Amino acid sequence: MSMRGSVDTSFQTMQRDLFNSGMAAHIGMNAFGVWLAIKNHADYNTGECWPGMRRLAELTGIGSSSVQRAIKTLIEAKLLRVDPSKRKGNTYVARERIDIRLGNRVLCTVVLDYVPRGLKKRLEEIEQGLTEGGKPELWAQVEIIPGPGFVWDEKAGMLQTKIHANEFPEAIADASEAQLQSTIVQRVLAMKSKAKAIPGSPD
Numbered sequence: 001m002s003m004r005g006s007v008d009t010s011f012q013t014m015q016r017d018l019f020n021s022g023m024a025a026h027i028g029m030n031a032f033g034v035w036l037a038i039k040n041h042a043d044y045n046t047g048e049c050w051p052g053m054r055r056l057a058e059l060t061g062i063g064s065s066s067v068q069r070a071i072k073t074l075i076e077a078k079l080l081r082v083d084p085s086k087r088k089g090n091t092y093v094a095r096e097r098i099d100i101r102l103g104n105r106v107l108c109t110v111v112l113d114y115v116p117r118g119l120k121k122r123l124e125e126i127e128q129g130l131t132e133g134g135k136p137e138l139w140a141q142v143e144i145i146p147g148p149g150f151v152w153d154e155k156a157g158m159l160q161t162k163i164h165a166n167e168f169p170e171a172i173a174d175a176s177e178a179q180l181q182s183t184i185v186q187r188v189l190a191m192k193s194k195a196k197a198i199p200g201s202p203d
Helices: 023-040 053-060 064-076 119-132 136-140 184-195
Strands: 080-083 091-102 105-113 142-146 150-153 158-161
Touching: 023 053, 023 064, 023 091, 053 064, 064 080, 105 119
Parallel strands: none
Antiparallel strands: 080 091, 091 105, 105 142, 150 158
16 A cells, blocks of 8 residues: 655644734735745745746635735735845845734734745744843844834833723733833844844835
8 A cells, every 4th residue: 555645744834823913814815825825935044035926826726816816915904015126126035023912902913934944943043032031133133013002102112002901911000110110022122223223224
């Protein structure tokens, strides 16, 4: 008896957070399928890929116009970067989103490029950086999106909010202002601010 076929154990990942956060439902299954198809083409070392509309339509089973709408949705959701300048057609880089929460409240979202090489290590460094602090260079490579009710103060280098402490989860309802300012989010955003001063850091 022989068995044909194979199991692909390569480097593609799928963030469960897209389901937990409701982002998968928000972008819809067409966009979600196109996102996975683009990730399937990602270069191991750079994350870049160049699938055409026809190829993405073949892979997802949807029409070219639906693929175009899905790509627009992914860009707006910060799940895709598109660079039209490198070669004929578009260069795509899929992106991952990680929500940072206290209870059910999203404090901020960390967005990073899907580059298979070293991705596991980068995610581990981000997790460590969120709890212990990390190198500014790490945060120079990601984008921080403040959650609802929060504003990023560039001058102060701090995440600010007018949300009353009682609206936060019970675990921090009694926290002092000083304690709130020392949360993992403050640490992340402070590092992001410092990273901008590093020569060669992306905007």
